[in-house]
Amino acid sequence: MNTQPIGFIDSGVGGLTVVKEALRQLPNENVVFLGDQARLPYGPRPAAQVRAFTWQMVNFLLQQQIKMLVIACNTATAAALPDIRQKLNIPVVGVIVPGSRAAIKATSTNHIGVIGTEGTVKSNAYADTIHGKAAHIKVTSLAAPKFVPLVESNEMTSPVAKRVVAETLQPLLHQGIDTLVMGCTHYPLLRPLTQNVMGDDVTLIDSGAETVSEVSMLLDYFDIAAGPKTQATRVFYTTGNAKMFDVIAGNWLGLKVNAQHVTIDAEATDHLPAAAPQTVVIASKNAGKVKELAAMFEADGLSVKSLADFPDLPTVPETGETFEENARLKADGYASALELPVVADDSGLMVDALDGAPGVFSARYAGRGHNDAANNAKLIANLAEVAPEQRTATFHTTLVFAKPNDPDHDLVVNGEVKGQITGVPEGDNGFGYDPYFFLPALGKTMAQLTSSEKNQVSHRGNAMRALEKQWQQWFTGKEDAHETRRSE
Numbered sequence: 068m069n070t071q072p073i074g075f076i077d078s079g080v081g082g083l084t085v086v087k088e089a090l091r092q093l094p095n096e097n098v099v100f101l102g103d104q105a106r107l108p109y110g111p112r113p114a115a116q117v118r119a120f121t122w123q124m125v126n127f128l129l130q131q132q133i134k135m136l137v138i139a140c141n142t143a144t145a146a147a148l149p150d151i152r153q154k155l156n157i158p159v160v161g162v163i164v165p166g167s168r169a170a171i172k173a174t175s176t177n178h179i180g181v182i183g184t185e186g187t188v189k190s191n192a193y194a195d196t197i198h199g200k201a202a203h204i205k206v207t208s209l210a211a212p213k214f215v216p217l218v219e220s221n222e223m224t225s226p227v228a229k230r231v232v233a234e235t236l237q238p239l240l241h242q243g244i245d246t247l248v249m250g251c252t253h254y255p256l257l258r259p260l261t262q263n264v265m266g267d268d269v270t271l272i273d274s275g276a277e278t279v280s281e282v283s284m285l286l287d288y289f290d291i292a293a294g295p296k297t298q299a300t301r302v303f304y305t306t307g308n309a310k311m312f313d314v315i316a317g318n319w320l321g322l323k324v325n326a327q328h329v330t331i332d333a334e335a336t337d338h339l340p341a342a343a344p345q346t347v348v349i350a351s352k353n354a355g356k357v358k359e360l361a362a363m364f365e366a367d368g369l370s371v372k373s374l375a376d377f378p379d380l381p382t383v384p385e386t387g388e389t390f391e392e393n394a395r396l397k398a399d400g401y402a403s404a405l406e407l408p409v410v411a412d413d414s415g416l417m418v419d420a421l422d423g424a425p426g427v428f429s430a431r432y433a434g435r436g437h438n439d440a441a442n443n444a445k446l447i448a449n450l451a452e453v454a455p456e457q458r459t460a461t462f463h464t465t466l467v468f469a470k471p472n473d474p475d476h477d478l479v480v481n482g483e484v485k486g487q488i489t490g491v492p493e494g495d496n497g498f499g500y501d502p503y504f505f506l507p508a509l510g511k512t513m514a515q516l517t518s519s520e521k522n523q524v525s526h527r528g529n530a531m532r533a534l535e536k537q538w539q540q541w542f543t544g545k546e547d548a549h550e551t552r553r554s555e
């Protein structure tokens with residue numbers, strides 16, 4: 068009996084598909100998992116770099132006294148398994164041989180498809196392994212580089228995921244493939260979408276699940292299984308964002324996961340060029356705003372989250388006196404709490420006849436129990452004596468984009484639009500003061516515009532266009548200093 072843990076490593080959350088199978092097949096075993104999300108994805112990286120990163124993960128887990136190592140990542144298995152197996156004196160299991168073996172068993176047309184990351188496909192590891200055992204089988208491999216980002220941003224069932232999966236798998240259809248190897252441990256999280264596109268006649272092989280059968284066999288062979296009375300522990304480490312990891316891992320494993328953030332080699336990470344983020348959080352509780360802001364980032368290929376995705380996060384109070392102060396408070400506060408890049412918007416209506424009110428108090432204009440209707444009622448009451456031509460007003464937005472724990476380098480942009488406050492509300496679109504905000508040039512209120520029409524003229528649209536020009540450069544650290552300085 069041996070109660071030391073089995074170690075699992077992966078570039079991200081994908082290896083959890085193997086852990087899930089291990090919890091099912093080997094419930095008495097202690098498990099320790101490390102995901103290297105800070106340096107994800109591994110797929111496009113050169114093999115030598117994948118090997119170096121994999122060794123850093125291995126060394127971290129060796130300090131946890133593991134009795135067996137599972138490389139729950141196809142890219143890392145293809146790049147590093149022989150080397151690691153040769154140098155460690157504990158059993159080391161990869162995912163490629165078990166997946167290949169299961170595929171050979173399943174095929175009757177003798178044509179196997181393999182999907183994997185660019186690294187796995189380029190290495191030819193599946194084709195070589197399959198041909199080493201059964202040379203007559205035809206193997207068609209296809210890289211699916213968009214799958215890992217979908218899974219890591221928890222987008223497994225979204226319409227975008229559906230489209231990406233259908234488009235990616237297109238070249239594998241109508242070729243007589245009856246067995247498809249999901250050659251990346253992230254892919255089983257997209258299993259329903261994959262099965263749907265390939266059709267029910269195609270057998271999907273989950274290399275990770277097959278790997279656990281091999282682990283089970285080796286535990287017996289080396290006589291190192293944990294005894295039946297073990298109170299099993301499951302420990303999770305990530306080099307990335309622990310909160311995000313907990314959400315995905317918790318859903319997938321059906322456990323309460325409390326991952327610990329670790330740094331396995333800060334020096335190696337520091338030398339890497341900053342990659343553009345995959346996920347951006349819009350730090351707003353206002354669904355109208357989130358919808359308008361999300362459209363831009365999604366068009367730039369990012370996955371967008373909002374505060375609605377993090378319901379337990381404490382609210383950052385808006386105690387500033389200007390739009391910029393409030394937007395900075397929200398962006399910096401949420402970015403450091405979430406350890407993710409965050410965009411915050413502070414916006415409001417400034418009415419000239421009311422000396423710029425409600426201004427930064429636009430959301431809470433009506434005081435306790437405020438809502439859009441109460442705010443609008445107070446606005447109209449305060450303007451009752453003001454002639455229509457004097458009811459000029461400006462909508463203002465300040466957007467602040469913040470990286471985690473770097474408040475001195477926020478990106479700040481502004482946008483405005485001018486109009487007039489009408490006495491009679493018109494239109495059902497938009498939110499807040501939109502039904503009363505009349506645009507003389509269009510002869511309509513903001514609430515009479517569709518969302519894309521509003522975006523073309525609005526304060527937020529103008530600010531977003533300014534942000535769109537700058538954010539990618541700013542994010543990778545090549546920003547022009549004057550764009551980020553604190554405005555007076």
Ligand SMILES: O=P(O)(O)OP(=O)(O)OP(=O)(O)OC[C@H]1O[C@@H](n2cnc3c(O)ncnc32)[C@H](O)[C@@H]1O
Pocket residue numbers: 350351352353356385412413414415416429430442462497498499500501513525527
């Ligand atoms: O702070 P968050 O969670 O982002 O949401 P909020 O609604 O409290 O946002 P603000 O503090 O920036 O207050 C902005 C208020 O200004 C008004 N407002 C801002 N942009 C608007 C728009 O495009 N159309 C109509 N009203 C708008 C509306 O009443 C908002 O509640």
Ligand SMILES: [Mg+2]
Pocket residue numbers: 385430
């Ligand atoms: Mg607010």
